[in-house]
Amino acid sequence: MIERADPSELDAFLKAHPDIEYVDALLFDLCGIVRGKRFPRHEAAKLFTSGMQIPRSIYLLDAAGNSNDPLGYGFSDGDPDGDAFPVPGTLAPIPWAKVPGAQVLMTMFDAKGGPEEKDPRGVLAGVADVVRADGLRPVMALELEFYLIDRERAADGAPQAPISPLSGQRDRATQVYGMAELDAYGDFLRDLEGACLAQHLPAYTATSEYAPGQFELNLRHVPCALTAADHAGLLKRAVKAVASKHGFEATFMAKPWLDRSGSGLHVHLSLTDDAGVNLFPGEDGRPSDLLRHAVGGLKATMAEAMALFAPSLNSFRRFQPNIYVPVAPTWGLDNRSAAFRVPGGPAEAMRIEHRVAGADANPYLTAAAVLAGAHHGISERLDPGPPSKGNSGAERDPDLPFEWNQALSRLAAAEIIPRYLGRHYVDMYVATKRAERTAFLEGIFSREYAWYL
Structure with missing residues (x-):
């Protein structure tokens, strides 16, 4: 179920922030790219009363921002508008703006008042409703890895590690969990923390990761999958903006360098009953049958969903x-080499950490696929088998599609994921990504000259 904010929220906000000059109305498309419109202060009330009119096809743009008319949406149908309304609780200042401004997240409704079928946020809402209908309440948090990089590219166009603010030299250190690295980028991290506080984003831990300029940010869990995905999408926007303010670029590209660590989007999930009691720990403190079945479903749907995760x-x-990236549908107890990890800790905090998706994945579609897999496993009482011990990431599973076109074909032929996300949405996603892939491969790569000229 999706909701729209009451106009009184804007009235109270503008009263508390008399210097605000504009409001940015934001939405996230299929690729997770933020789009929207800017409204001057005196026009902002219309967002809350009559909504923002914007083409429905905006959700189906490819990563380059092109409309490829997937399934006839865009040019063929005359590109009709839809009505998007503010999401409650997301109106907040923009701390990095030079002119005082605010932003609000939008969600689109169809003609009947339900979620617009092209809106990834609406897709996740539909899956969450299915889970909740069975008396299960998702509690979710997303964590993101990203790189800070130099604004100046290398001679071949590749990214470069940032110049350390502490040493003035190009960063070459790989000190995972290193405190010196956090100190070096302390000004950036402090400003990012301030931005998150101003925008009600519950980011609470930053760590340096396995490569120069790479960081991980954790978000606190919330009892709503939609809100968790909102937090992740808005956090990515904040990271990019604050990085720019400090003279860096931030990238959530999954693999900027072949010889360095990639960046992931990890989803932490538990399920509670109506009273908020976690259903994942068993009476003996070990994983319950419900958790095991959820893992069984995640294993069963991993191949189908790879095109969403990658x-x-x-x-x-x-x-x-x-390299601690899942290459097989494995699960384990406090085992970072597994695709589906049950972290250590107190029983009441037991959860599944889904470690498959890249940082470039759409948070809403990733969360939707994770919920879908878990619910499928619970509904079918799937047995995940014994948990993996030791290194479960040493060999690729040959049944998983590790190539883009193969993954899209697997999703197109899927049976489980479309039952949750909607067959039509899956078809729109595949059509959009296949057109993107075709356009991408139309260029000539530098290696073609090196090998074949």
């Missing part, structure tokens, strides 16, 4: 053995 050619470069 949305570009570059995404698949991340899936290499022995």
Whole structure:
């Protein structure tokens, strides 16, 4: 179920922030790219009363921002508008703006008042409703890895590691969990923390990762899958904006360098009953049958959903053995080499960490696919088998599609994921991504000259 904010929310906000000059109305498309419109202060009330009119096809643009008329949406149907309305609780200041401004997240409704079928947020809402109808309440948090990179590219156009603010030298250190790295980028991290506080984004931990300039940010869990995905999408926007303010670029590209760690989007999921009691720990403190069935469903749907977890050619470069990236549908207890990890900790906090998706994946579609897989496993009481011990990421599973076109074909022929996300949405996604892939491959790569000229 999706909701729209009451106009009183805007009235109270503008009263508390008399200097605000405009409001940015934001939405996230199929690729997770933020789009929208800017409204001057005196026009902002219309957002809450009559909504924002914007083409429905805006949700189906490819990663380059092109409309490829997927399934006839765009040019063929005359590109009709839809009505998007503000999401409650998302109106917030933009701390990095030079002119005082605000932003609000939007969600689109169809003619009957339900979620627009092309809106990824509406897709996730539909899956969450199915889960909740069975008396299960998703509790979810997403964590994101990203790189800070230099604004200046290398001679071949490749990204470069950033110049350390502390040393003035190009960053070459790989000190995972290193505190010196956090100190070096302390000004950026402090400003990012301030931006998150101003925008009600519950980011609470930053760590340096396995490569120069790579960081991970954790978001607190919330009892709503939609809100968790909202937080992730808005956090990515904040990271990019604050990085720019400090002279860097931030990228959520899954694999910017072949010889360095990739960036992931990890989803933490538990399910509670109506009273908020976590259903994942069993009476003995070990994983319950419900958790095991959920893992069984995630294993059963991993291949179908790979095109959602890895949305570009570059995404698949991340899936290499022995680098803590899942290459097989495995699960384990506090085992980072597994695709589906049950982290250690107190029983009441037991959860599944889904580690498959790249940081470039759409948070809404990733969360939707995770919920779909878990619910499928619970409904069918699927047995995941014993948990993996030791390194479960040493060899690729030959049944998983580790190439973009193969993954799209697997999704197009899928039987489980479309039952949750909607067959028509899956068809729109595949059509959009196939057109994107075709356009991408129309260019000539530098290696073609090196090998074949």
